[in-house]
Amino acid sequence: MWRLFMIFFLLVYTGINIYTGSRLFSLVKYLLPSFKVFVFWPLYIFLCYSFVAIYLLRLAKIHTIRQAAMYSLPVIIYFFLALLIFDGVKIILHFMHHLSNAPGFSAAGTGIALGLAILLIIYGSFHAQNIRTTHYSITLNKNGPENPLRIALVSDFHIGVTVDRKWVAKIVNTVNSTEPDIICLAGDIFDGGLDTMSDLESAVMELKRLKAPLGVYACPGNHDIDGFSPRTGAGGTGMDRVMSFLEKAGVILLLDETALVSDRFYIIGRRDARPIRLQQQERKTAAELAAGPDRSLPLIFLDHQPVDFPAEEEAGADLILSGHTHRGQFFPGNIITARIFKKAGAAHYGHWQGSSAQGIVTSGAGVWGPPVRIGTDSEVAVLDITFGH
Numbered sequence: 001m002w003r004l005f006m007i008f009f010l011l012v013y014t015g016i017n018i019y020t021g022s023r024l025f026s027l028v029k030y031l032l033p034s035f036k037v038f039v040f041w042p043l044y045i046f047l048c049y050s051f052v053a054i055y056l057l058r059l060a061k062i063h064t065i066r067q068a069a070m071y072s073l074p075v076i077i078y079f080f081l082a083l084l085i086f087d088g089v090k091i092i093l094h095f096m097h098h099l100s101n102a103p104g105f106s107a108a109g110t111g112i113a114l115g116l117a118i119l120l121i122i123y124g125s126f127h128a129q130n131i132r133t134t135h136y137s138i139t140l141n142k143n144g145p146e147n148p149l150r151i152a153l154v155s156d157f158h159i160g161v162t163v164d165r166k167w168v169a170k171i172v173n174t175v176n177s178t179e180p181d182i183i184c185l186a187g188d189i190f191d192g193g194l195d196t197m198s199d200l201e202s203a204v205m206e207l208k209r210l211k212a213p214l215g216v217y218a219c220p221g222n223h224d225i226d227g228f229s230p231r232t233g234a235g236g237t238g239m240d241r242v243m244s245f246l247e248k249a250g251v252i253l254l255l256d257e258t259a260l261v262s263d264r265f266y267i268i269g270r271r272d273a274r275p276i277r278l279q280q281q282e283r284k285t286a287a288e289l290a291a292g293p294d295r296s297l298p299l300i301f302l303d304h305q306p307v308d309f310p311a312e313e314e315a316g317a318d319l320i321l322s323g324h325t326h327r328g329q330f331f332p333g334n335i336i337t338a339r340i341f342k343k344a345g346a347a348h349y350g351h352w353q354g355s356s357a358q359g360i361v362t363s364g365a366g367v368w369g370p371p372v373r374i375g376t377d378s379e380v381a382v383l384d385i386t387f388g389h
Contacts, residue, residue, distance in 0.1 A: 021315050037087065053068045060161075078120050078121065131380060149385045150181045151183070155324065155365070171365045186304055222324070254268070273305045308344075320358070321362075326368065327377075329376055
């Protein structure tokens with residue numbers, strides 16, 4: 001299914017590139033009549049696919065080149081959407097007999113569309129680093145802590161080339177300002193390829209500042225691997241340094257494990273459903289993980305991808321905490337993720353209500369790929385939970 005989606009995406013994206021490239025070349029020819037088509041198209045194609053080319057050419061470790069390449073996808077998409085709006089206006093003006101046939105009219109429209117796309121990406125770059133808090137009030141029909149429990153849920157830091165120490169510090173400061181009782185990190189703490197970041201250790205040490213009396217618990221995400229280090233030992237996990245960093249930061253990583261917290265509720269941390277390059281590792285089922293705990297106490301599942309909500313509910317979960325989706329990160333990605341995770345029986349963002357369980361999917365506090373957010377927020381989810389029959 002994922003491969004079919006990628007093929008479909010590449011076909012659509014190629015069509016978008018042909019459309020936008022033709023319009024951009026017309027603008028270039030209007031401004032520079034001697035500019036040659038055989039010069040334009042190779043440059044434009046490289047620009048459009050530069051976010052892939054940097055990995056093929058092994059340039060992803062060069063920070064400036066990688067960051068520039070990551071902007072190509074959203075710029076092309078918003079340039080395309082702006083052109084569609086402009087063409088819609090042209091059609092309306094045509095039927096109203098107010099359309100100018102001057103070559104400069106189309107050139108001006110293309111230039112305005114490109115300018116709007118660039119301005120939108122600039123906004124999205126700043127907006128992505130603005131960490132917000134989203135609050136939920138939840139009631140679980142089981143006995144738990146005597147006082148309401150406050151959980152700070154954070155996902156998708158993607159600590160790496162883009163999300164550096166300063167960004168992590170903002171996230172930590174936001175989490176601590178909510179004064180949580182317990183902190184849950186729902187995976188993708190790292191962006192894979194730990195060697196790509198020069199100040200990785202200082203960024204990770206920011207996590208050590210997370211403060212919660214009941215501790216900091218985490219589950220792994222699909223990016224939480226050491227992509228540039230060899231696997232060690234028979235059946236090595238590729239997570240050795242990830243686990244070491246989190247241990248130094250005082251984060252309790254649950255790998256298909258259960259933790260009884262203050263003798264009043266359980267945190268059940270699951271391995272990721274589809275870890276990158278680690279597909280050979282099978283994770284325990286939700287039923288297997290829920291078989292051991294005292295079912296009279298609340299069971300809180302911590303699972304990076306919201307793809308197993310029905311099974312976790314059937315296993316006895318009371319609350320499921322996830323991330324991964326980024327809520328699409330930038331429009332129209334949110335439309336795509338909403339459809340994908342609805343088909344999985346869950347939600348791509350916000351509060352999910354099952355027949356006996358509830359779930360929260362956060363949009364994450366960092367970014368992956370293009371360092372922009374448009375139509376979504378970088379957030380810390382704050383859950384105030386009350387217990388009782």
